[in-house]
Amino acid sequence: MKKALKIIVPIIVGIAITFAAYSLFMKNHYHMAMDGKCPNYWILKDSIKKDIDTNIVVRYYRENDNLFYVNYKIDYSIIVWEFKALKDVNFESISFNNRLNINLNKFKPDEVFNVNSFPKFYVKITPFFQKSVSFYFDESEKIIKSYNNIKYKGFLGYFSKISFYNENNEPLVIIDFNDNTKTRLFLLYKARGSFFIIIIDGRVPVDESMINILNLE
Numbered sequence: 109m110k111k112a113l114k115i116i117v118p119i120i121v122g123i124a125i126t127f128a129a130y131s132l133f134m135k136n137h138y139h140m141a142m143d144g145k146c147p148n149y150w151i152l153k154d155s156i157k158k159d160i161d162t163n164i165v166v167r168y169y170r171e172n173d174n175l176f177y178v179n180y181k182i183d184y185s186i187i188v189w190e191f192k193a194l195k196d197v198n199f200e201s202i203s204f205n206n207r208l209n210i211n212l213n214k215f216k217p218d219e220v221f222n223v224n225s226f227p228k229f230y231v232k233i234t235p236f237f238q239k240s241v242s243f244y245f246d247e248s249e250k251i252i253k254s255y256n257n258i259k260y261k262g263f264l265g266y267f268s269k270i271s272f273y274n275e276n277n278e279p280l281v282i283i284d285f286n287d288n289t290k291t292r293l294f295l296l297y298k299a300r301g302s303f304f305i306i307i308i309d310g311r312v313p314v315d316e317s318m319i320n321i322l323n324l325e
Contacts, residue, residue, distance in 0.1 A: 146176040187307040194303035199261040208244040210269040230282040240275040248288030262295035
């Protein structure tokens, strides 16, 4: 019996350590689909929350970033992606680059979100954003109006695909809307010790009045 225990106990301990290491790896590298209200709902004004479709809430969480995607008034969708490690990035250091041929065939994602509809999110798990981020828009990009103030930076315009690059100039995210015929609102925002990317898309063209639905403190 003692001999059996000497064999079994190390095996059990080894399995437990392996499982703990695997769980930690998954938590730090892969996004987990989450249910329930997103903690970043504060970024939407209380006055519009009654018009949010709570039956369709897409949320993916990881230790250092948090993505949620909701529908608003049937015609609009709001994407908010939080990156905690970028909280100290200066807006002036962030570049918007346009007219890039964003080739999904050359991009090998580790994760794909919203597989059965658009927009689709293609994500590489590591190395992720730590010190900086830059953005590349596809050939259809056309800016109608730019925004650059203390609270937020971004633009209203046309684009069908967007790619996020890290400080090593590596593409880590591609979002594909599969439609370059409608305007979209793209904003960067810093608040509450974190960094947010906000995209407002719609079945109909988006105009700058949509900034008013956001609680940009």
